[in-house]
Amino acid sequence: MSDLSALPTPSLLVDRARVERNVARMGARIAGLGAALRPHVKTHKSIEVGRLQAAAGMRGITVSTLAEARAFAAHGFDDITYAVPIERGKFDAVAGMNAAGTRLGVITDDIAVPGPLGEAARQAGVTIDTWVKVDCGYHRCGVDPEGPALAELAARIGERTHLRFAGILAHAGHSYQARGAAAILAVARSERDVMVAAAGRLAAAGVPVPSVSIGSTPTAAHVDHLDGVTEVRTGNYAFFDVTQVAIGSCAQEDCALSVLAAVVHRDTSRGKVILDAGAIALSKDTGITDPDGVTHFGRVLDLEGRDLGLRVTGLSQEHGVVGVGDDALLTRLGVGTLVRVLVNHSCLTAAQHAEYVVCDGLQVVDRWVNHRGW
Amino acid sequence: MSDLSALPTPSLLVDRARVERNVARMGARIAGLGAALRPHVKTHKSIEVGRLQAAAGMRGITVSTLAEARAFAAHGFDDITYAVPIERGKFDAVAGMNAAGTRLGVITDDIAVPGPLGEAARQAGVTIDTWVKVDCGYHRCGVDPEGPALAELAARIGERTHLRFAGILAHAGHSYQARGAAAILAVARSERDVMVAAAGRLAAAGVPVPSVSIGSTPTAAHVDHLDGVTEVRTGNYAFFDVTQVAIGSCAQEDCALSVLAAVVHRDTSRGKVILDAGAIALSKDTGITDPDGVTHFGRVLDLEGRDLGLRVTGLSQEHGVVGVGDDALLTRLGVGTLVRVLVNHSCLTAAQHAEYVVCDGLQVVDRWVNHRGW
Numbered sequence: 001m002s003d004l005s006a007l008p009t010p011s012l013l014v015d016r017a018r019v020e021r022n023v024a025r026m027g028a029r030i031a032g033l034g035a036a037l038r039p040h041v042k043t044h045k046s047i048e049v050g051r052l053q054a055a056a057g058m059r060g061i062t063v064s065t066l067a068e069a070r071a072f073a074a075h076g077f078d079d080i081t082y083a084v085p086i087e088r089g090k091f092d093a094v095a096g097m098n099a100a101g102t103r104l105g106v107i108t109d110d111i112a113v114p115g116p117l118g119e120a121a122r123q124a125g126v127t128i129d130t131w132v133k134v135d136c137g138y139h140r141c142g143v144d145p146e147g148p149a150l151a152e153l154a155a156r157i158g159e160r161t162h163l164r165f166a167g168i169l170a171h172a173g174h175s176y177q178a179r180g181a182a183a184i185l186a187v188a189r190s191e192r193d194v195m196v197a198a199a200g201r202l203a204a205a206g207v208p209v210p211s212v213s214i215g216s217t218p219t220a221a222h223v224d225h226l227d228g229v230t231e232v233r234t235g236n237y238a239f240f241d242v243t244q245v246a247i248g249s250c251a252q253e254d255c256a257l258s259v260l261a262a263v264v265h266r267d268t269s270r271g272k273v274i275l276d277a278g279a280i281a282l283s284k285d286t287g288i289t290d291p292d293g294v295t296h297f298g299r300v301l302d303l304e305g306r307d308l309g310l311r312v313t314g315l316s317q318e319h320g321v322v323g324v325g326d327d328a329l330l331t332r333l334g335v336g337t338l339v340r341v342l343v344n345h346s347c348l349t350a351a352q353h354a355e356y357v358v359c360d361g362l363q364v365v366d367r368w369v370n371h372r373g374w
Numbered sequence: 375m376s377d378l379s380a381l382p383t384p385s386l387l388v389d390r391a392r393v394e395r396n397v398a399r400m401g402a403r404i405a406g407l408g409a410a411l412r413p414h415v416k417t418h419k420s421i422e423v424g425r426l427q428a429a430a431g432m433r434g435i436t437v438s439t440l441a442e443a444r445a446f447a448a449h450g451f452d453d454i455t456y457a458v459p460i461e462r463g464k465f466d467a468v469a470g471m472n473a474a475g476t477r478l479g480v481i482t483d484d485i486a487v488p489g490p491l492g493e494a495a496r497q498a499g500v501t502i503d504t505w506v507k508v509d510c511g512y513h514r515c516g517v518d519p520e521g522p523a524l525a526e527l528a529a530r531i532g533e534r535t536h537l538r539f540a541g542i543l544a545h546a547g548h549s550y551q552a553r554g555a556a557a558i559l560a561v562a563r564s565e566r567d568v569m570v571a572a573a574g575r576l577a578a579a580g581v582p583v584p585s586v587s588i589g590s591t592p593t594a595a596h597v598d599h600l601d602g603v604t605e606v607r608t609g610n611y612a613f614f615d616v617t618q619v620a621i622g623s624c625a626q627e628d629c630a631l632s633v634l635a636a637v638v639h640r641d642t643s644r645g646k647v648i649l650d651a652g653a654i655a656l657s658k659d660t661g662i663t664d665p666d667g668v669t670h671f672g673r674v675l676d677l678e679g680r681d682l683g684l685r686v687t688g689l690s691q692e693h694g695v696v697g698v699g700d701d702a703l704l705t706r707l708g709v710g711t712l713v714r715v716l717v718n719h720s721c722l723t724a725a726q727h728a729e730y731v732v733c734d735g736l737q738v739v740d741r742w743v744n745h746r747g748w
Binding site: 008011064065066084086087088093109110113141142173262263265266267270274279281283284285316317318319321334335338347351354373 | 382383384385416438439440458459460461462463464467483484486487513514515516547636637638639640641644648650653654655657658659660690691692693695708709710712721722725726727728746747748
């Protein structure tokens with residue numbers, strides 16, 4: 001065990017107690033609402049966090065890349081949904097993983113996919129769980145829940161011997177436009193109600209819907225009931241971040257991820273310091289503009305985690321610019337001083353680092369690998 | 375050898391012929407201007423590109439991380455400048471690399487650094503090349519070239535037995551605010567003239583300046599003479615990117631880096647497709663807003679490299695949104711279609727990937743490792 005102050009900078013820190021608390025809370029919350037939890041591991045890409053999520057109760061996991069699927073499958077996670085729409089370049093890889101014993105489901109919103117996907121499954125001698133992606137209002141991907149494509153696509157999947165229609169699936173990404181509990185709750189209700197209604201129409205048309213899957217961290221944190229929903233996919237909640245605080249999904253004290261950085265330059269005339277955490281260490285995600293109109297790349301805490309009231313307002317590749325208006329604070333932040341940046345978007349920042357330095361207070365207690373790539 | 379169309383998506387592609395041409399051109403250009411070239415390898419972090427740069431004539435290399443320094447040193451690059459201001463957390467690592475035979479120089483603009491840095495060097499039994507970082511107008515780091523700190527810091531370094539005052543060093547990052555050849559040339563002349571004047575003042579005060587180091591890709595591409603400058607550090611030119619095209623540093627045909635992606639969703643009613651290259655594959659660098667007011671994350675080319683006139687206008691973690699106004703084009707871009715994204719900022723995009731897929735036309739001819747991390 002070593003102390004945080006002995007780490008090289010930049011290093012990616014994760015607060016173990018906060019992750020454990022976040023994971024346990026969401027597990028209990030979704031169980032209490034009567035649905036299964038299928039955490040999205042794209043946020044952490046970490047086997048260890050996945051195991052915490054399994055211990056908190058889950059049906060399986062969700063992934064955003066085949067690299068995540070392979071890494072988790074290699075560690076015994078055998079029920080996985082790959083939640084980016086599938087295309088032909090990945091059919092054989094998915095079929096192969098199913099043949100090797102992992103139940104790796106896919107999603108699609110395209111009528112041209114089930115035919116060749118079913119053929120790839122047939123050739124591999126497997127049956128692939130295939131979800132219809134539904135647009136519940138985010139308008140990124142998915143079929144119109146009220147249009148004819150939903151039933152047509154479900155039927156097309158059902159026709160293929162080597163595909164199994166697994167259900168309908170949506171992601172309320174527009175919840176990130178909401179601010180505060182009431183606004184998030186409105187999106188959460190809409191996400192749920194749109195999907196339950198769509199499942200009802202399919203069932204009425206003679207197409208049984210085995211599962212109704214929804215999920216985003218803001219909506220999962222605020223939804224009031226989940227009647228008719230069978231599973232929730234949410235990922236960011238394991239770490240949370242400054243964006244989730246700004247939306248109203250969590251408190252700042254729930255944020256588990258920060259980047260340890262050192263001051264490498266101090267400019268007393270311009271009132272700023274430069275950190276050795278830049279665009280690569282933090283990502284260029286601008287998060288949500290603060291109420292005072294400042295767009296930034298994260299909040300600056302001291303080594304012990306106390307908020308210094310500073311923000312990273314500029315980034316170049318390996319430099320982070322922090323404006324410091326207070327002279328006493330500027331005096332404290334000499335070259336070599338260690339600080340922590342509480343990040344805007346934990347999913348993106350985590351993916352910038354090969355590993356997590358796991359902390360208990362100021363002590364380093366473990367290292368976790370981030371299974372990056374594609 | 376395989377064809378690009380057989381690659382998984384997303385993959386990072388580098389056009390070998392363009393890299394070779396870019397590297398040869400800049401090597402010849404800086405040699406013709408009578409200065410040495412010390413390429414900044416932070417753009418590519420690739421031993422193979424470094425070797426091309428060495429073959430095109432160079433004095434040594436510049437790095438932005440100690441991980442780059444270690445990787446290049448392990449491959450025989452023994453003259454390296456670490457061009458982020460040094461702080462105490464890295465003193466021992468730098469001294470250790472010098473002790474192991476790499477001439478690893480550092481930069482500082484802080485009067486409190488030479489004392490303890492010199493002590494670390496003494497304990498390791500080495501002499502560390504130490505540059506004074508000068509602010510030539512970018513205002514990120516560096517001492518005022520006209521203020522007293524420059525001579526004081528040079529003297530403080532010179533007093534330390536185990537430090538060698540290597541010279542003065544600047545980076546005209548404000549050249550990225552320029553648009554077009556004339557505006558860049560004005561910044562380039564200022565970068566040069568500010569530094570040559572600063573060196574002259576130091577020399578007049580009895581402090582010989584062994585080297586005057588400047589550099590940015592825009593200014594290196596346009597500067598008219600380098601009298602009084604001894605070396606140029608420029609990095610992006612190996613790959614160039616959409617930002618450099620917009621500034622006026624290069625032509626689009628010089629851009630060597632692109633991300634291969636597949637269409638995973640097509641929405642004919644909204645006129646858009648979604649690619650499987652998102653914020654992680656591309657980075658969230660918004661580059662320079664186009665003349666029509668659109669801010670984007672890269673230009674979309676077809677598999678053969680022809681510009682489709684499309685842009686990535688939105689990103690989530692593994693999704694890239696591409697607006698497609700033309701119906702015929704939308705018909706072509708069915709799910710599974712492969713495209714290439716010409717990236718805004720090659721340094722950041724490259725760092726998102728573990729390796730380069732090296733291409734000659736549509737053929738894969740090699741793989742190069744990206745030495746990421748810190």
